[in-house]
Amino acid sequence: MGSVLLSSSIAEARVSLASITGIAFVVALVGYIIYQRWFHPLAKYPGPFWASITDVWQVREFLSLQQPYHLTDLHEKYNSPFVRYGPDKISVTTEDAIPLLFQKGGRHYPKTEFYDAYGAKTPNVFGMRDVGMHSLRRRHMSHSFSLSYVKDMEQHLDTNICILRSIISELADSGEAFNLKKLLHYYVIDVLGELAFSQSFGIQELARVDAKGAAARVPPVAEHSLLAATTGAWPAMTRTLKQWLPLVPHKGLRDLFEGRNKCAALAAECVQRRIGELKGKKDGSDQRKDILTNLILATHPETGERLSQSDLEAEAFGFIIAGTHTTSATTSLLMYHLLHYPETMRKVVAELDEKLPPLGEMVGDEKEGQNSSTGRAAYSVTEAEASLPYLKLCVRENFRLTPVFTMPLARRVMAPEGVVVGGQHFPQGTSLAVCNHAFHHNPEIWGPDHNVFDPERWEDRADTAGRARYLMHFGLGSRQCIGKTVAQTNIMKLASTLLREFDFQLADPAERAAIDKGDFYGKIPHMVSVGISDLSSPLMVNVRKR
Numbered sequence: 001m002g003s004v005l006l007s008s009s010i011a012e013a014r015v016s017l018a019s020i021t022g023i024a025f026v027v028a029l030v031g032y033i034i035y036q037r038w039f040h041p042l043a044k045y046p047g048p049f050w051a052s053i054t055d056v057w058q059v060r061e062f063l064s065l066q067q068p069y070h071l072t073d074l075h076e077k078y079n080s081p082f083v084r085y086g087p088d089k090i091s092v093t094t095e096d097a098i099p100l101l102f103q104k105g106g107r108h109y110p111k112t113e114f115y116d117a118y119g120a121k122t123p124n125v126f127g128m129r130d131v132g133m134h135s136l137r138r139r140h141m142s143h144s145f146s147l148s149y150v151k152d153m154e155q156h157l158d159t160n161i162c163i164l165r166s167i168i169s170e171l172a173d174s175g176e177a178f179n180l181k182k183l184l185h186y187y188v189i190d191v192l193g194e195l196a197f198s199q200s201f202g203i204q205e206l207a208r209v210d211a212k213g214a215a216a217r218v219p220p221v222a223e224h225s226l227l228a229a230t231t232g233a234w235p236a237m238t239r240t241l242k243q244w245l246p247l248v249p250h251k252g253l254r255d256l257f258e259g260r261n262k263c264a265a266l267a268a269e270c271v272q273r274r275i276g277e278l279k280g281k282k283d284g285s286d287q288r289k290d291i292l293t294n295l296i297l298a299t300h301p302e303t304g305e306r307l308s309q310s311d312l313e314a315e316a317f318g319f320i321i322a323g324t325h326t327t328s329a330t331t332s333l334l335m336y337h338l339l340h341y342p343e344t345m346r347k348v349v350a351e352l353d354e355k356l357p358p359l360g361e362m363v364g365d366e367k368e369g370q371n372s373s374t375g376r377a378a379y380s381v382t383e384a385e386a387s388l389p390y391l392k393l394c395v396r397e398n399f400r401l402t403p404v405f406t407m408p409l410a411r412r413v414m415a416p417e418g419v420v421v422g423g424q425h426f427p428q429g430t431s432l433a434v435c436n437h438a439f440h441h442n443p444e445i446w447g448p449d450h451n452v453f454d455p456e457r458w459e460d461r462a463d464t465a466g467r468a469r470y471l472m473h474f475g476l477g478s479r480q481c482i483g484k485t486v487a488q489t490n491i492m493k494l495a496s497t498l499l500r501e502f503d504f505q506l507a508d509p510a511e512r513a514a515i516d517k518g519d520f521y522g523k524i525p526h527m528v529s530v531g532i533s534d535l536s537s538p539l540m541v542n543v544r545k546r
């Protein structure tokens with residue numbers, strides 16, 4: 001009898017303990033939600049309910065592949081330059097945020113934990129949050145990304161443009177429609193191989209004989225970017241997710257990790273090869289220089305130490321991730337806009353015809369990128385930059401209208417007194433971010449026609465012309481894109497050479513008719529974003545030689 005009583009009272013105690021725990025949990029949760037919604041220092045800023053409660057909201061946004069476009073819509077919906085997109089995260093689209101957070105930036109506004117998800121085993125220059133470490137690493141690298149370096153390496157760009165020209169010439173002869181976006185992507189990857197690792201990845205040539213093989217050789221950088229963006233969006237869980245997600249038996253997840261591992265393996269292979277090639281050569285002076293080689297040979301200014309192999313692999317990985325998809329997506333978008341704004345295309349072509357002599361037929365060894373007796377491989381960086389002001393405006397407008405680096409560039413407010421941005425005070429610890437797309441589409445800054453591809457806005461309109469310095473497509477300040485010159489010169493060379501030689505036309509007659517009716521005017525193409533954006537569909541064109 002006694003034992004029955006005892007066990008029933010233990011059972012009761014258990015039930016009441018469970019209920020108390022349950023009630024305490026519910027009270028804490030309700031308290032947390034009330035605090036986040038009504039008493040948190042960021043509570044007054046508009047944003048989705050779930051975003052103010054949990055970072056998981058942003059994870060879901062990245063998985064939708066529409067993160068920058070939804071964020072832009074939210075700014076519009078709330079008619080506010082501030083949107084709370086996470087418990088401690090604010091997206092800002094006011095102009096004064098740019099000089100403050102980015103151009104002055106530095107120690108007062110370092111990158112947030114979001115970037116921890118982007119490194120490999122060790123952080124690379126992109127993901128480094130420590131300001132001192134970053135500035136040393138950046139110094140090691142900056143020469144390799146300068147204009148004079150690009151000019152020294154120009155012959156390797158030419159080699160690859162030659163291959164691209166000859167592929168497009170064949171397509172012009174056959175009359176076949178083709179995906180220009182894919183060809184540009186292959187070209188950019190091969191060029192990155194040349195500039196960063198002294199060896200083309202050979203994808204353009206492979207694609208001529210083995211389309212599937214070429215597609216399989218493309219580094220799956222989007223997979224890594226998506227993984228990094230989603231795990232980085234939830235900083236409290238980034239490490240745990242990195243550790244445990246690979247064990248989850250889910251096909252989509254497996255593919256993402258496989259993609260990341262493939263990029264890491266490719267980076268490691270490039271590092272191994274270059275170290276091997278440099279062995280026994282004291283200072284590498286008889287070697288072809290490339291971005292990685294300069295880094296292998298770089299020494300610490302005080303200790304004389306060189307970078308470890310895992311540091312080199314992390315940087316090589318970063319070059320592959322940051323240097324390929326970004327440049328090719330930007331060039332595809334430029335071609336997309338020119339094809340959808342025929343009047344602008346006509347002006348570009350007229351400028352090219354007026355300012356640049358024809359390249360002539362290629363009769364030399366195209367693989368060597370040699371200028372033949374009658375033809376040249378491509379226009380030089382110097383002539384493309386110096387003689388094509390209208391094309392330059394188009395390139396800039398493309399960067400404004402459809403920037404591709406669209407993850408929110410998040411910075412932590414470190415000063416104890418906080419910071420005032422757009423007339424609002426934000427306390428220490430707040431994560432303030434500028435999402436390029438949202439910022440470039442703030443109608444208060446860029447006007448009500450911000451969705452129109454209008455290169456003239458940069459010269460005819462005093463209000464926008466002076467604003468070029470605020471464009472955020474490459475970021476700004478100490479963390480701005482180190483590959484900016486490489487990317488920009490590559491895009492100018494490529495666009496000038498291709499548009500001087502070929503006449504591209506959208507393959508779909510219905511789309512061409514819709515353009516003539518003005519249906520595409522002021523419409524941004526459908527894009528997807530894994531943190532980096534791209535056209536969501538192929539860019540199918542026909543081409544003829546001019």
Ligand code: HEM
Pocket residue numbers: 125126127138318319322323324326327330404405409410472473474475476478479480481482483484486487
């Ligand atoms: C059109 C092409 C490109 C675009 C739009 C672009 C955009 C950007 C942006 C916006 C950032 C700043 C990110 C931030 O503040 O959080 C960045 C950083 C970076 N980019 Fe690019 N990028 C491009 C091409 C390249 C190329 C070709 C390379 C190298 C091969 C490269 C390497 C890097 C690196 C290493 C960083 C980190 C710099 C640092 O933190 O010091 N990018 N890029």
